[in-house]
Amino acid sequence: MTTLKTTLDIAHRNDAPDTDLDALVRRVDPDRWLASRFIADPKARADVIALYAFNYELARVASGVSNALMGEIRLTWWREAMEEIAAGQPARKHPSVEAVAAAGYPLSALAEMAEARMADLEAAPFETEAQVLAYVDATAGAVMMLAAWRLDPKTDLHAVQEAARAYGLAGLWRLKRAGVQRLPADWTQADVRRRVETARKKARAALKVLPLAAFPAAAPAALARAQTGGRELSPLETQVRLTWAVASGRI
Structure with missing residues (x-):
């Protein structure tokens, strides 16, 4: 059978x-x-x-x-x-x-x-910010935390949570632009950008304790603010931003 x-x-x-x-x-x-x-x-x-x-x-x-x-x-x-x-x-x-x-x-x-x-x-899209963040934490957040753990098992995984939220929120905005609506229906681009910027500010403080070896796991968050703009980043722009992030240890 x-x-x-x-x-x-x-x-x-x-x-x-x-x-x-x-x-x-x-x-x-x-x-x-x-x-x-x-x-x-x-x-x-x-x-x-x-x-x-x-x-x-x-x-x-x-x-x-x-x-x-x-x-x-x-x-x-x-x-x-x-x-x-x-x-x-x-x-x-x-x-x-x-x-x-x-x-x-x-x-x-x-x-x-x-x-x-x-x-x-x-x-149906998520209805509340709490639902959005729970989803981001369980998806983009889990990916970033596991990658950081693999690069340095001593990493405090909470250090990358806000970085993952910034990148995950930007990802949901890009999905919306592609026609897949997961964000609350009343969220505007300005709403998303404001939340991404809030997460980025928190992340920049938290990432100070991230081991250098684990930083590439968090580096994509350096793209989040630009990705909630009006256009997609070119491969060269993406590479430059990631290089700067890894070199400086900042997103």
Whole structure:
């Protein structure tokens, strides 16, 4: 008898997952990919890239399904993949699953990232600021915290929370410009920019205690203010801003 897991495994194989995770992240998440170039240790850089690839797989579910039920099934596949590894079972045959498992990330945190993406399947946008921030903390925040932890396990993860909020809010604004409304309907561009700037100011103080090795995890937040402007940054502008951020230790 064909089980649900078998059906989803077949579906994932049919998706032809990209085995070159660095090339994948470079294509689909250029901000984080460029920031990862400042990670000196090749193994640590590869592990952070694995996390970013995993995040992409979760983030793309909602746009790749025709209905919410199928999205729930796919996200459940990812959550259960992490739970199986935590239970001592072999990693499922998917490049991102195998890579994050080998990197040693806390599997419960990865499972929670998959669960948080269930919110992407809701048709209605968030209604309150509290809902927005809870979502950002569970998605962009989790990614930034786990990347910082991988680069320096002694990192105080609270140090990157506001940086992640700035970058996550900017990301939701960019989604709105692309036609995906997740922010509260009455939030204007000025409202988003004000909240991003507030988070940036808090982050600049908090990041002073961030270990130098972990800073590339937080560097994408240096793009947040510009990304809530009226245009997309060019690759060169993005690279310059990230280089300045890493060199100065400021966002």
